[in-house]
Amino acid sequence: MAHNHNVSPFNSMPPAIVALALVIVGVELAFSLGARGLLGGPGAVGWRLDALQRFAFSNEIWHWMLASGQFPAKHLLRFFSYPFVHASFSHALFAAVMLLALGKMVGEALGTLRTLAILAVSCFGGALAYGFVSTPIPLIGAFPPVYGLIGGFTYLLWLRLGQMGAQQARAFSLIGILLGIQLLFGLLFGGSLDWVADLGGFASGFVLTMVLVPGGWARLRERLRQRR
Template structure:
């Protein structure tokens, strides 16, 4: 059997997904090395907290911008920067692994540009919904965007199961398991209201995929009419 030993093991991963993961991992490595005093000197110990304060999303800031009519770029950037700042190394590592897996699946199915569109839309709208409900608790971490990719994956699987004539409810197994685990961990260890942004991200990702997939909306209307 012929094997190309020069073939890169990363060829199957869409470049956009790779870039997102590398950026996320690079920031997390810098935070972790700074906290251990390996990088950046004594002041680096507070990089993570400073990163959350500077690049995390806060609903109160959006309220202030809407009321004042001022939209500073550094605050608008928070809608896109908060997914790359995590509260711990473990949280960042888990986010990188999930983004790598889901980004590969969704990117291959929809194309890298559409996958990136789902990531961005889920991040922005997930933050907006969160900020409206919880304006005074900072939002950080990639999970609203990752849940958006789960929403995209769910819609793609839902469509595939429908074409195969199988029970489409199975497409929601992944989100059901994740929400169940989240509930258990929340009860055992406590947790914040971040699930609001994550659920919003899932809904946005699911809805955005209907529009972004070629013929997706027309196919959905046709299936609804059949019912």
């Protein structure tokens, strides 16, 4: 079959994924320009700090909600708003590129709505996992939901390798390499506990994809029935 090399790679990209990536980069671009005095006037210098205080996921606030039994909507929003705040432009750009690449692969296999569901659930799951560690550093950045897409991709690859009769453990090579790199950088340069949120996002995406793939729910019930 002839391949049209003039076709844009964005043609098969889910528009919703492109929109999310543009929002991530756009927000960070506004912060960067504001910090340099090129946008928004003198008050724009504090845009990033204000966003961190209002939208980052905070363990201290989460633990306060659990202790007090109060769950204000503005704080529950933090479970889904933290991916739109980043530490720097390079941080946001790298997250957006990974979101586009993985969103395209998972979106082609599962469709846009299922892909968005994976992003939302892994976003929540990543923050929830981070909430169990004791750290004053707030959680920001889109990597937990991106890792959720990695979890979805891993399960899809695991299924495909099984159909081919290949070793299914190979499907976990990508997550193993990424977590290994994070651990190495943490040991060499020090770092936060963001990897806990990334792992929580990965697990959430992996488990949800088990249900979302065609026939996945029936397959899961059959496995649970066999283990009884």
